[in-house]
Amino acid sequence: xxxxxDILAIVLIVLPWTLLITVWHQSAxxxxxxxxxxxxxxxxxxxxxxxxxxxxxxxxxNKDIVEVVRTEYVYSRQPxxxxxxxxxxxxxxxxxxxxxxxxxxxxxxxxLHVPNLHWILVEDxxxxxxxxxxxxxxxxxxxxxxxxxxxxxxxxRGDTRDxxxxxxxxxxxxxxxxxxxxxxxxxxxxxxxxxxxxxxxxTYSLDLFEEMRSTRKVSVWPVAFVGGLRYESPKVNTLGKxxxxxxxxxxxxxxxxxxAGFAVNLRLILFKPQAYFKLRGVKGGxxxxxxxxxxxxxxxxEPKAANCTKVLVWxxxxxxxxxxNEGKKGFTxxxxxx
Amino acid sequence: xxxxxxxxxxxxxxxxxxVSLMGLIYALxxxxxxxxxxxxxxxxxxxxxxxxxxxxxxxEQMRKAEPTKxxxxxxxxxxxxxxxxxxxxxxxxxxxxxxxxxxxxxLHVPQLHWILVEDxxxxxxxxxxxxxxxxxxxxxxxxxxxxxxxxxxGDPSWLKPRGAxxxxxxxxxxxxxxxxxxGAxxxxxxxxxxxxxxTYSLQLFEEMRGTLRVSVWPVGLVGGMRYERPVVEGGKVIRFHxxxxxxxxxxxxxAGFAVSLKLVIxxxDACFDGDAPMGFLESSFLQGLVTMDELEPKAxxxxxxxxxxxxxLCG
Numbered sequence: 001x002x003x004x005x006d007i008l009a010i011v012l013i014v015l016p017w018t019l020l021i022t023v024w025h026q027s028a029x030x031x032x033x034x035x036x037x038x039x040x041x042x043x044x045x046x047x048x049x050x051x052x053x054x055x056x057x058x059x060x061x062n063k064d065i066v067e068v069v070r071t072e073y074v075y076s077r078q079p080x081x082x083x084x085x086x087x088x089x090x091x092x093x094x095x096x097x098x099x100x101x102x103x104x105x106x107x108x109x110x111x112l113h114v115p116n117l118h119w120i121l122v123e124d125x126x127x128x129x130x131x132x133x134x135x136x137x138x139x140x141x142x143x144x145x146x147x148x149x150x151x152x153x154x155x156x157r158g159d160t161r162d163x164x165x166x167x168x169x170x171x172x173x174x175x176x177x178x179x180x181x182x183x184x185x186x187x188x189x190x191x192x193x194x195x196x197x198x199x200x201x202x203t204y205s206l207d208l209f210e211e212m213r214s215t216r217k218v219s220v221w222p223v224a225f226v227g228g229l230r231y232e233s234p235k236v237n238t239l240g241k242x243x244x245x246x247x248x249x250x251x252x253x254x255x256x257x258x259x260a261g262f263a264v265n266l267r268l269i270l271f272k273p274q275a276y277f278k279l280r281g282v283k284g285g286x287x288x289x290x291x292x293x294x295x296x297x298x299x300x301x302e303p304k305a306a307n308c309t310k311v312l313v314w315x316x317x318x319x320x321x322x323x324x325n326e327g328k329k330g331f332t333x334x335x336x337x338x
Numbered sequence: 339x340x341x342x343x344x345x346x347x348x349x350x351x352x353x354x355x356x357v358s359l360m361g362l363i364y365a366l367x368x369x370x371x372x373x374x375x376x377x378x379x380x381x382x383x384x385x386x387x388x389x390x391x392x393x394x395x396x397x398e399q400m401r402k403a404e405p406t407k408x409x410x411x412x413x414x415x416x417x418x419x420x421x422x423x424x425x426x427x428x429x430x431x432x433x434x435x436x437x438x439x440x441x442x443x444x445l446h447v448p449q450l451h452w453i454l455v456e457d458x459x460x461x462x463x464x465x466x467x468x469x470x471x472x473x474x475x476x477x478x479x480x481x482x483x484x485x486x487x488x489x490x491x492g493d494p495s496w497l498k499p500r501g502a503x504x505x506x507x508x509x510x511x512x513x514x515x516x517x518x519x520x521g522a523x524x525x526x527x528x529x530x531x532x533x534x535x536x537t538y539s540l541q542l543f544e545e546m547r548g549t550l551r552v553s554v555w556p557v558g559l560v561g562g563m564r565y566e567r568p569v570v571e572g573g574k575v576i577r578f579h580x581x582x583x584x585x586x587x588x589x590x591x592x593a594g595f596a597v598s599l600k601l602v603i604x605x606x607d608a609c610f611d612g613d614a615p616m617g618f619l620e621s622s623f624l625q626g627l628v629t630m631d632e633l634e635p636k637a638x639x640x641x642x643x644x645x646x647x648x649x650x651l652c653g
Contacts, residue, residue, distance in 0.1 A: 214386055
């Protein structure tokens, strides 16, 4: 009988510890607790930083940095470059027309406010035009100037492009190819980047660029003045996952989203080298889906802009937006400011 | 003694067991707090929060370096003329987009004060909120256009001149504000009428800063032409190259001229005539201020078309 008691005692000792150890192993609680401690420590540090910038008794280092940045910013107009922030690779296809310079000037004025932005401007032309070359040099932005001409439709006389290829497709694909040739997937951790397709006639708020900087795979947000609505937006459930699309025009598309409504992590572009925008045979509104379905599934999408309730980008064009799909009652949430 | 020993041992074991059990429960509670078990990217979360901290630091730096932040208590530069930009605006779908673009341009221009005048009987929350977060030095005004002068649904945009009352309100505020601050320095400035649907290059603002009376330059994409411009000979404006009614006293676009603040204050009655026929709005204002040969041509004697752009987004 004492033997049994001993055995019982031993079991009672060993059992909880084995359970604990197995549970510990599975969930990796140790780094979790450590991370939370780190976050708390970091956030305290950050708040201390913001306080010290206002107080006069900062370290001399802080003061010097502020002074230097002031003069540099006034004369060179370039935003500060950080070695830590992921680079935003903004792909803009453009083509010659009267308002081209106005559009590109406005875009440049916007981009000059965004740190760590790399502008990939792709012209739809046989040769790089001097207008764009000069504009890019004058802005002082970090840029790459590419060009590829969409083949003209030889059947129709005149200057019309091939109507079967949606505008800007070849240019965006060239940018994707350039990114894949320039960055290797092995260095993806040392050169973090986000790819965004920004057309030259849209309006972008500065908050948008900071929202997309934390993209892990593909992030999405609402876009104003598309699909005949005040704005189109992804549908987000209470768990913060995208489960559908709040649009009137063909909401059953795999990705019923505008080109300006999503951003892709550079790593994903590099790891899926066969993903491109489909050139031909693409129905109206399916261009974005042709790329996104090769990269990601609906459940992988990350909603931004306060769970897709704020509008940070406007699909403005050189014409009045046509809001035919709003209907009498209004399809979109009228409380959302556009 | 043996039983007491056993008893002691028993309590020790029981205690030990209880402690272990409590430890297990504590660990399970920790598990319960972190819900996204699918996400094992802990180091990535840490990097993201570190990056966010870095971003905030950079944004703070940029805001500190922003030269247009009011009030300019530190005399960083000797009195540089302030550019007062008067912009009339009205509520429509693209209003916020237009104002956003405009603000992003103005943030690059040092010593700029934005006077935004709404065509409305009261200040709208959209514009108020927008201006507060814009980072610019601004004045928010409002004045409604009388109904008979207002464009109705379906009217083409060229039917009635727009923004006259709002620009006049801007001028009124400017004159009143300066009256309360006597001194030669406070009259140093340039007034520019910038509509919210145009594009402005940054060089334009530096060109106009040295305006003594009224300066002029070419404007792109107006008057049904690629550009309109003054024709300059011997450093003086002799006529205007425009496709539409060149016989007007001042056939130029609102975006094609700037007036020195001194002149605006010296001529207290100079304002825009809301009843002027289409295209004569600018003339109604400039006629009382200056003559053609007093105009100062900018943008390399008005040969550089690329400086100012007047361009309509909506119709």
